Amino acid sequence: MKxxxxxxxxxxxxxxxxACRDLSSxxxxxxxxxQGTDTSQSVSAGTGSRSSSNDLxxxxxxxxxxxxxxxxxxxxxxMTSKAYESYSDLDSLGRCGAAVAVVGKEIMPTExxxxxxxxxxxxxxxxxxxxxxxGNYLYNRCHLIGYQLSGENANRLNxxxxxxxxxxxGMLPFxxxxxxYVEQTxxxxxxxxxxxxxxxxxxxxxxxxxxxxxxxxxxxxxxxxFCYNIQPGITIDYVTGESKVYDGTPLNAQEVSSNDxxxxxxxxxxxxxxxxxxxxxxxxxxxxxxxxxAKDMKGNNKKKFHGTRDELILEGYSPCQRCAP
Ligand SMILES: [Zn+2]
Numbered sequence: 001m002k003x004x005x006x007x008x009x010x011x012x013x014x015x016x017x018x019a020c021r022d023l024s025s026x027x028x029x030x031x032x033x034x035q036g037t038d039t040s041q042s043v044s045a046g047t048g049s050r051s052s053s054n055d056l057x058x059x060x061x062x063x064x065x066x067x068x069x070x071x072x073x074x075x076x077x078x079m080t081s082k083a084y085e086s087y088s089d090l091d092s093l094g095r096c097g098a099a100v101a102v103v104g105k106e107i108m109p110t111e112x113x114x115x116x117x118x119x120x121x122x123x124x125x126x127x128x129x130x131x132x133x134x135g136n137y138l139y140n141r142c143h144l145i146g147y148q149l150s151g152e153n154a155n156r157l158n159x160x161x162x163x164x165x166x167x168x169x170g171m172l173p174f175x176x177x178x179x180x181y182v183e184q185t186x187x188x189x190x191x192x193x194x195x196x197x198x199x200x201x202x203x204x205x206x207x208x209x210x211x212x213x214x215x216x217x218x219x220x221x222x223x224x225x226f227c228y229n230i231q232p233g234i235t236i237d238y239v240t241g242e243s244k245v246y247d248g249t250p251l252n253a254q255e256v257s258s259n260d261x262x263x264x265x266x267x268x269x270x271x272x273x274x275x276x277x278x279x280x281x282x283x284x285x286x287x288x289x290x291x292x293x294a295k296d297m298k299g300n301n302k303k304k305f306h307g308t309r310d311e312l313i314l315e316g317y318s319p320c321q322r323c324a325p
Contacts, residue, residue: 063169064227072210072224074190081188081214083107085150087157093202095122096160098194099144102214103182108300109151109281115274115307116141116154116315123161123203123241126314132233133164138243140167140316144193144207146175148281148301149182160195160204161241163231167316168284170227174209176282181213181221183300188214189221196226203241204229277325279303279317286312291323 083104088097101107119141128136142162145152152158162171171193178189191211195204206228213221230236236243237251244251278287278294282301286309287294294302305312309325319325 062228062230062232063165064225067208067224067226070222070224072190072192072212072222074192074210074212079190079212079214079217083188085145085152087144087155090157093122093200095197095202095204096144096157096195098192099158100190100192101145101150102188103145103149103178103191104188105182105186107150108179108182109147109303111151113147113151113153113279113303113305115311116159117307117311119154119156119159121156121159121161123201123238125161125241125243127243129234129245132245133231135164135313135316135318137314138163138231138234139241140164140314142167142171142207142316144195145191146171146179146281148179149175149191160207161202162204162207162229163234163236164316165231166206166227166229170229171207171209172284172316174211174223174225174227177221177223178211179282179300185213185215185220187216187220190214198238201238203236203238205238206230273309274307277305277307277309277312279305279312284317285320286317286325287320288323288325291320291325293320293322 080102081104083102083106085099085101085107087099090096121141123139124141125139127138129138130136139161140163141159143150143152144158144160147153150158178191181187182189189211190213192209194208194210196206196208197204206226208224208226210224211221212218229238231243233246234243235246235249235251242251276289278289278291278297279285280287280294280297280301281303282298285293286305309319313319
């Protein structure tokens with residue numbers, strides 16, 4: 001049943017994506033405004049703690065487009081209030097498939113998170129663009145079902161290579177919306193993230209994220225969006241994951257970024273100089289354990305972490321300005 005659903009979803013995405021891509025972000029968002037408005041208003045009425053959630057569907061964005069008038073492709077029989085997580089097996093190329101969860105407080109993380117630096121999803125390159133990308137690294141290990149929602153960490157079936165822009169500007173606001181709704185209502189959310197790989201590409205074009213609140217049948221929270229795996233200012237080859245600074249020409253093998261530190265960096269540096277940090281899973285900032293900001297932090301976003309600085313940055317975290325870890 002799950003396998004069939006995942007297959008159908010991919011077929012559906014393929015039908016929608018070309019149209020989605022061709023439209024400008026303005027026309028996508030304007031075209032869906034009548035449907036999108038209801039959702040964003042009910043979300044903000046229910047939560048309201050993060051203004052980015054409220055503005056998400058009304059403003060323009062290059063990070064995502066709304067799919068199927070913001071209505072997820074779930075079947076009624078999938079709507080259950082029993083929390084679970086389910087991950088697809090890797091395909092023959094080692095790529096992730098759909099990840100599904102019924103998110104509830106009972107599966108949200110309470111424990112300190114461990115290291116994930118040893119997981120290398122398909123298309124992975126440890127590559128930096130210091131003046132172009134906030135946080136420097138192009139790629140993050142992107143959780144399909146976000147760590148703050150499921151507590152799943154170093155699960156290879158739940159990690160893809162995603163740009164920092166996908167992680168922070170694309171997926172994080174939607175994860176926060178789900179986390180806020182669950183924390184504030186105690187209800188459950190059926191949540192599915194499906195990476196879309198074109199042909200034999202090792203890097204995903206993006207992810208379809210679907211969410212629908214269970215107890216109130218979507219009245220409190222419902223969305224269906226495609227988040228692009230892109231990075232402003234960078235040209236990416238989705239076949240391999242190689243990249244270069246955008247100059248208007250396609251990538252060819254001779255001019256792949258010389259910043260690529262895969263060979264020397266990733267195996268060694270990820271595991272060196274591990275120490276304790278405090279994470280804010282909502283804002284994606286990391287702190288030293290004695291930082292005042294860390295002490296003031298809201299309980300459910302606060303996580304202990306033992307690992308390296310590089311690893312946190314590769315996961316999309318950025319250092320606190322106050323304690324400068
Ligand atoms: Zn701090």
